[in-house]
Amino acid sequence: MERSVNYGGNDLNLEATELRLGLPGSDEHEKQSYLSVRISNKRASPEVAEESSSLSNSNVSDARNGDQDSAPPAKAQVVGWPPIRSYRRNSFQQKKTEADGAGAGMYVKVSMDGAPYLRKVDLKVYKSYPMLLKALENLFKLTIGEYSEREGYNGSEFAPTYEDKDGDWMLVGDVPWDMFISTCKRLRIMKGLEARGLGCL
């Protein structure tokens, strides 16, 4: 809970070094409003998600300071907010997972070590690994080599990797194609020593 603490007058001017959310120079005292007091004094309610205090505070700090952060903090979910009928909410969440799998295109970013900018490919277009790898080779004008389970990609200094839903970097080709496209978030073509390091595992 943010509250300014007065360390006995301005002698030490501790306020200047005090850590708080807010633009430098903005005075939080008058904006320490009813709103933050009310929310921070609320009894922990079972219906609000666990991170409720961080939600309230992040809401409050947003309220006071505007979009200071470049990316909004991940918000915890308040029960019943936004006010959408459960039917609509359920059907939509189901649709989101479906859309990721079927129907709409599945564009993922592809980066290559050393390249000045990234590309995007639609994984839905390629029905198999060889097709995808061929496309990547064309896109970046390089050769990737042959996949083998034991040695990864032999025959070149490049290895295609991908970031999966857990955030781990995996070698392309280990899992069945369908599993791959449902779990792949982005691709990265590793180059040089790093790539060969993978091949040695």
Added chain:
Amino acid sequence: MMNYFPDEVLEHVFDFVTSHRDRNAVSLVCKLWFRVERFSRQRVFIGNCYAISPERLVTRFPGVKALTLKGKPHFADFNLVPQDWGGYVQPWIEALARSRIGLEELRLKRMVVSDESLDVLSRSFTNFKSLVLVSCEGFTTDGLSAIAANCRFLRELDLQENEIEEKKNHWLGCFPDSCTSLVSLNFACLKEINLVALEKLVARNPNLKSLKLNRAVPLEALQRILMRAPQLVDLGTGSFVLDHDSDDSETYRKLKATILKCRSIRNLSGFLEVTPRCLPAIYPICFNLTYLNLSYAAGIHGSELIKLIRFCGKLQRLWILDYIGDKGLEVVASTCKDLQELRVFPSDFFGAGHAAVTETGLVAISTGCPKLNSLLYFCQQMTNAALIAVAKNCPNFIRFRLCILDPTKPDPVTMQPLDEGFGAIVQSSKRLRRLSLSGLLTDRVFLYIGMYAEQLEMLSIAFAGESDKGMVYVLNGCKKLRKLEIRDSPFGDMALLRDVGKYETMRSLWMSSCEVTLGACKTLAEKMPRLNVEIINENDQMEFGHEDSEKVEKMYLYRTLVGPRKDAPEFVWTLV
């Protein structure tokens, strides 16, 4: 003077009085009018099923043919009311069946409906014609089988957003071959359907005007159905998808040709799954559409969506997802000059900052569509300046519901609360009946609402206000207030008890996560015997000590003529 006329004349005059509120007023004039009115009333509306009992309905209105019943409080839609709270239709259907009333139409909202109730319903009323279920639950497709099989003159079966357990029973096939009276059929909320039975049903029901399919109906089937039913006025497509792999340019061509024959379609919805490249097939009917609902069409984005809208020059009601974006709303504003109702639903619920509409889109709409009178707008942010502009451009709002995804967000430009913006809306729209607030709001907005919102009937408040004064402004000022629902706002005992008589002029009050204590609720219940003051006590939040000073998590009170309800579950306490 009217007393010298025979009853039949009075009755004939009353036939012209159709709105239930007007008929309620008529019935209060004198005993004679009360008597004539009650025997001639055919349509009865009960906004809270616990305000009155089925027996009293049956006694007072023996001629009732059409009944509307509503059950759970509105916030039940948002998971704020636990399962098994109540709202059962069974006692109503049983009482009506026993009394041998000639029920023909039943419309239920937020009620618990069982298969048994549907079975009894289907067998008890020979002339039963219309069943409309909105946001109901508790039944399976077995119940639908009973309706299909037994209601010989069924005209309408409309299932909107219900939770229905689906059994493998082909309920649609239970409509007998002799069933040819259907005018309206909506099963969009189901997941499965028997396609063969569906096509046969459509083929033998030439009066079908409204048909809303579910996602189990593929494009080929849609084409065949439309061939049989070119007279449709209201169409909800199911799946609008062509696979990449199969060779279906033939299907697509046939579909395009068939759609051209459907010259009567004025309302279009569905697209629960879409292949956007199929959309051009519907362009020819877009010109005549007055209602377009794409709020479940997650597959239509950006430019395809905008392209589609450009064809819809006569739209009066538009429901879409926020994929439309501010730019898309500008296109709506320049295309849909007759627009009266707009609903923009969120595609990304958890506010990770991707909601694609802001105040800019709304201002554009208000500039281009001055006839706008009904709005539901989920957005990323809102400014006072925008609301003031909207208020000026559109003074005819009857419904204004704004939902900023971050519920306490101030005006991002000025960092001020949105009091002035909403104040402008209530001041300019003198006929406003329904209002939902969001964003950072102080007591001031309630001062404005109390001062200006003279016709306001329903107000929804969340995360707003600073003190009891806010709620008091509303209770004092809004003379026509019927429903007030408040969550997560600092209103407490003083406001609750300020004017206890007010609640008998209203249908209901909901307060959750506010500052109201058990003691105050008890006091209120004591003073007002014709209110049911219910406390919802989930998870044993309140210790067994029942301290009066404890804050109440959820309170729902409503006026009633029949005392505490007997079907309340354990976790609902009715205070006396």
